[in-house]
Amino acid sequence: MSETSTAEIGPDLSEVRDWVDLLKPRVISLVVLTGVCGLLVAPGRLHPVLVLTAVLCIALGAGAAGAINMWYDRDIDARMKRTAKRPIPAGRIAPGGALAYGVALSFASVIIMGLATNWVAAGILALSIGFYVFIYTAWLKRRTSQNIVIGGAAGAFPPVIGWAAVTGNVTLEPLILFAIIFFWTPPHFWALSLFAHADYERVGVPMLPVTHGAKETRKQVLIYTLALLPLTLAPWLLGFASWIYAGAAVLLGAEFLRQSIAVYRDRQDAEGRSLTSDAPAKTCFRYSLSYLGLLFIALALDHLILA
Amino acid sequence: MTLETIAMTPEERAAFDRRRRQKNWAVLVVLLLLMVLFFLISTARMTPA
Numbered sequence: 001m002s003e004t005s006t007a008e009i010g011p012d013l014s015e016v017r018d019w020v021d022l023l024k025p026r027v028i029s030l031v032v033l034t035g036v037c038g039l040l041v042a043p044g045r046l047h048p049v050l051v052l053t054a055v056l057c058i059a060l061g062a063g064a065a066g067a068i069n070m071w072y073d074r075d076i077d078a079r080m081k082r083t084a085k086r087p088i089p090a091g092r093i094a095p096g097g098a099l100a101y102g103v104a105l106s107f108a109s110v111i112i113m114g115l116a117t118n119w120v121a122a123g124i125l126a127l128s129i130g131f132y133v134f135i136y137t138a139w140l141k142r143r144t145s146q147n148i149v150i151g152g153a154a155g156a157f158p159p160v161i162g163w164a165a166v167t168g169n170v171t172l173e174p175l176i177l178f179a180i181i182f183f184w185t186p187p188h189f190w191a192l193s194l195f196a197h198a199d200y201e202r203v204g205v206p207m208l209p210v211t212h213g214a215k216e217t218r219k220q221v222l223i224y225t226l227a228l229l230p231l232t233l234a235p236w237l238l239g240f241a242s243w244i245y246a247g248a249a250v251l252l253g254a255e256f257l258r259q260s261i262a263v264y265r266d267r268q269d270a271e272g273r274s275l276t277s278d279a280p281a282k283t284c285f286r287y288s289l290s291y292l293g294l295l296f297i298a299l300a301l302d303h304l305i306l307a
Numbered sequence: 308m309t310l311e312t313i314a315m316t317p318e319e320r321a322a323f324d325r326r327r328r329q330k331n332w333a334v335l336v337v338l339l340l341l342m343v344l345f346f347l348i349s350t351a352r353m354t355p356a
Binding site: 012013014015016019047048049050053056112115116 | 323326327329330333344347348350351352354
């Protein structure tokens with residue numbers, strides 16, 4: 001058929017799925033898990049509806065920050081293989097629409113959190129969104145190789161938000177959980193950047209393998225893993241988790257350490273570039289996701305069993 | 308503000324309408340869920356701990 005009709009609006013190519021993809025659902029799953037853990041281990045009780053609302057707001061806030069991140073990074077996303085098919089660079093969602101969507105969801109998540117639980121939790125949620133958008137995305141990501149070290153704090157807020165939603169304050173315990181995620185982030189992201197460095201190099205994002213080389217990155221993955229492992233025992237040492245959690249932390253940590261050593265000792269050339277297509281880094285990256293999830297599940301189960 | 312006029316084949320127009328219908332339904336579901344959520348939050352906040 002060659003007949004044509006006209007529509008008096010722009011060519012909106014987006015599907016519902018594209019708007020969901022803007023929220024980075026895979027990232028949200030880990031955010032939700034750590035946030036739920038904060039809600040479960042906090043002393044005190046919250047009505048189940050308010051617990052679910054708090055989880056929804058944490059997910060929504062993280063998704064909104066992800067959408068604004070995709071709006072800001074649309075220029076580099078279009079040039080990276082890993083991100084070129086995202087809704088904005090692929091032309092299915094207009095940049096302005098994505099920004100409005102992200103900002104609207106940010107405000108909605110913070111206001112609903114405040115109304116449902118308390119304004120301390122809402123304030124920390126707002127802080128986490130602001131940190132991810134302004135500190136990590138707009139300021140650090142394209143300027144320093146330490147981008148994900150400092151920016152990693154943005155992803156470490158959910159257990160603190162969960163805790164604050166129940167208690168209305170922040171004490172040492174949620175800060176320990178914050179620190180665990182904070183120290184987990186560099187080895188997790190640097191394992192990824194070891195095998196995705198060509199993408200980052202092409203678009204000029206100063207990830208560690210681009211600025212300091214693969215060899216230094218391997219060393220840093222190992223150093224941060226070594227720093228992380230004793231920290232994961234802090235909940236047990238400080239008495240807010242039992243031997244059940246401690247045992248899980250040791251076993252999971254031992255495997256993470258083994259993976260990090262494998263990354264460090266990967267067969268490589270003089271500059272540290274992998275001769276195995278970064279197979280250990282890929283395995284380590286995948287494991288790091290399971291590691292954090294299982295560690296927080298262990299902590300939550302520990303509390304549920306003891307309760 | 309002027310609206311851009313886009314020429315579409317009938318197939319493109321049908322796909323466009325399908326996508327728009329899909330999104331309208333999604334917005335309706337979200338609004339209804341939001342209404343239920345606010346009702347539940349109010350009820351839960353009024354329930355003694």
